[in-house]
Amino acid sequence: MGKKVFVIDLSICNGCYTCQFACKDEHCGNDWSPIAKSQPEIGQFWMKLTEEVCGTVPKVKVAYRPHMCMHCDNAACMSACPVDDAIYKREDGLVIINSDKCTGCRNCLDACPYDAIYFNEDSNLAQKCTGCAHLLDNGWTEPRCVDACPTLALKFMDEADAKDLIADSQVWKPELKDKVKPRVYYQNLPGKFIAGTLYDPEEEEVIIGAVATLTNNDGTALTLETDSYGDFWFEKLEQGIFDLTLKSNGKVKSFTGLDTTEKDLNLGDIPLV
Numbered sequence: 193m194g195k196k197v198f199v200i201d202l203s204i205c206n207g208c209y210t211c212q213f214a215c216k217d218e219h220c221g222n223d224w225s226p227i228a229k230s231q232p233e234i235g236q237f238w239m240k241l242t243e244e245v246c247g248t249v250p251k252v253k254v255a256y257r258p259h260m261c262m263h264c265d266n267a268a269c270m271s272a273c274p275v276d277d278a279i280y281k282r283e284d285g286l287v288i289i290n291s292d293k294c295t296g297c298r299n300c301l302d303a304c305p306y307d308a309i310y311f312n313e314d315s316n317l318a319q320k321c322t323g324c325a326h327l328l329d330n331g332w333t334e335p336r337c338v339d340a341c342p343t344l345a346l347k348f349m350d351e352a353d354a355k356d357l358i359a360d361s362q363v364w365k366p367e368l369k370d371k372v373k374p375r376v377y378y379q380n381l382p383g384k385f386i387a388g389t390l391y392d393p394e395e396e397e398v399i400i401g402a403v404a405t406l407t408n409n410d411g412t413a414l415t416l417e418t419d420s421y422g423d424f425w426f427e428k429l430e431q432g433i434f435d436l437t438l439k440s441n442g443k444v445k446s447f448t449g450l451d452t453t454e455k456d457l458n459l460g461d462i463p464l465v
């Protein structure tokens with residue numbers, strides 16, 4: 193059996209929640225032990241879609257991200273578990289909590305850096321995404337969430353076949369990549385944006401074709417022109433500090449220290465005087 197990876201293309205996830213529903217349908221009320229006992233109806237999302245609203249009205253974008261256990265190759269949950277083989281890694285790379293061996297000590301919940309493990313109070317078990325290993329062992333080639341995704345945003349592939357996709361991907365929390373070695377890869381993770389609308393207060397009109405130049409810490413500059421609504425959007429930016437200059441007909445407006453570390457920036461309506 194080849195080792196598998198998940199590859200998730202966020203540019204084609206439309207936020208339909210089908211993956212989250214499919215996971216619930218597969219695992220709620222169904223006992224697939226020792227792969228997993230039933231998932232509680234509420235409170236647990238072994239596949240979870242998050243919506244992040246970026247910017248402020250009217251410069252707003254919604255970013256969707258399906259996430260689950262990253263099936264790490266150097267899994268912190270496995271190291272933290274005191275019971276032999278209660279958490280184990282399969283040949284296909286999936287990390288499983290054996291529902292017959294878990295004692296409910298919760299060590300793995302504290303250890304997982306992705307908060308991927310839930311605690312089932314009724315059955316006294318740590319539980320999480322299993323990659324639908326019970327299906328893979330019975331002829332399925334992919335988990336329910338992947339099978340259900342209508343846009344093919346989710347893929348479950350042989351690692352060897354996914355090399356090009358992986359090269360074009362990032363992991364969630366890249367600072368953990370070498371430490372825990374996650375096996376879920378994201379394509380087209382949204383960067384930060386800086387946006388605004390430029391207008392002439394004397395003419396009371398937006399300014400079309402003004403030159404906007406954004407410069408980052410190391411002096412790299414991006415340039416674009418305001419569109420027919422006077423808008424400029426610098427997208428897919430790294431987190432960092434930027435300076436912005438807006439120029440039109442000899443008039444200049446400058447901003448310094450624009451900080452995208454925490455959030456996207458909508459600079460609003462900007463008068464060029």
Ligand code: SF4
Binds near residue numbers: 206207208241340346
């Ligand atoms: Fe996105 Fe596919 Fe999940 Fe729908 S099913 S939310 S398109 S990943």
Ligand code: SF4
Binds near residue numbers: 268269270304
């Ligand atoms: Fe374990 Fe968390 Fe990694 Fe999943 S994401 S394998 S639960 S450490």
